[in-house]
Amino acid sequence: MRITKGQIVATALAAIGAIAGLGRFVTEEYPTLFFPFIGLLALVLLVSGVLYAKANMPGLKALPRRPTETLEDEVGDAKEIWMSMHSGSVKLAHGDLTTSSRKVRVVLTHPDDQALKSIEKVGGGATAVKMAIDIRELTTELKRVGKQVRWFKGPIGNSLLIVDPESESAWARIEVLVPFGPAAERPGLRASKEKSPEVYGRFKSAFNALWEASVEPED
Numbered sequence: 001m002r003i004t005k006g007q008i009v010a011t012a013l014a015a016i017g018a019i020a021g022l023g024r025f026v027t028e029e030y031p032t033l034f035f036p037f038i039g040l041l042a043l044v045l046l047v048s049g050v051l052y053a054k055a056n057m058p059g060l061k062a063l064p065r066r067p068t069e070t071l072e073d074e075v076g077d078a079k080e081i082w083m084s085m086h087s088g089s090v091k092l093a094h095g096d097l098t099t100s101s102r103k104v105r106v107v108l109t110h111p112d113d114q115a116l117k118s119i120e121k122v123g124g125g126a127t128a129v130k131m132a133i134d135i136r137e138l139t140t141e142l143k144r145v146g147k148q149v150r151w152f153k154g155p156i157g158n159s160l161l162i163v164d165p166e167s168e169s170a171w172a173r174i175e176v177l178v179p180f181g182p183a184a185e186r187p188g189l190r191a192s193k194e195k196s197p198e199v200y201g202r203f204k205s206a207f208n209a210l211w212e213a214s215v216e217p218e219d
Helices: 005-026 030-056 071-075 089-094 115-122 128-144 197-213
Strands: 060-063 080-085 103-109 148-152 159-163 171-175 188-192
Touching: 071 159, 080 197, 089 128, 103 115, 103 128, 103 197, 115 128, 128 148, 148 197, 159 197, 171 197, 188 197
Parallel strands: 080 103, 103 148
Antiparallel strands: 060 188, 080 159, 159 171, 171 188
């Protein structure tokens, strides 16, 4: 059976309404839990989009969890990558952003921003203090080897990877922050520029806007 846009939109809107209504009903602290609810809404929209994509669009691949392969294996011989991440803790541990000669452009959460506390509440991982330390360390390492890095004041939301952004073989992968879910189990969506240019273009435009809205790291 072919899934229509109308069915997807109706399902997404119904789910969003249910989540928002449940939040106000369950707790009086709904305003302080705004970030977790936004994450849930993003997940609903992603799942809805994936259902529609699988039924109607080529060039999109749903990922049930974060890839287990290293960044080097995932991007292969790519000449340039763009990334936006909450803290980059995993990349700092692996060291795979600083070991190659490829061009790298990275956006991280500003280490002094309160957004890290919101991520700590729902991220299922490191504390805000640990993330801030990792951000500063990764920033230092990236700058040391001549990579581009900026900090964004506010919640980045969902992590994004774009590979060889200006080439015809470009592709992008977005990873969804699922509230209270382990980082390794965050689902994602991969879009090919060749087969799904519209979705790829949206991801690329989003990163460019994020980059322009970010600031140079403090020395």
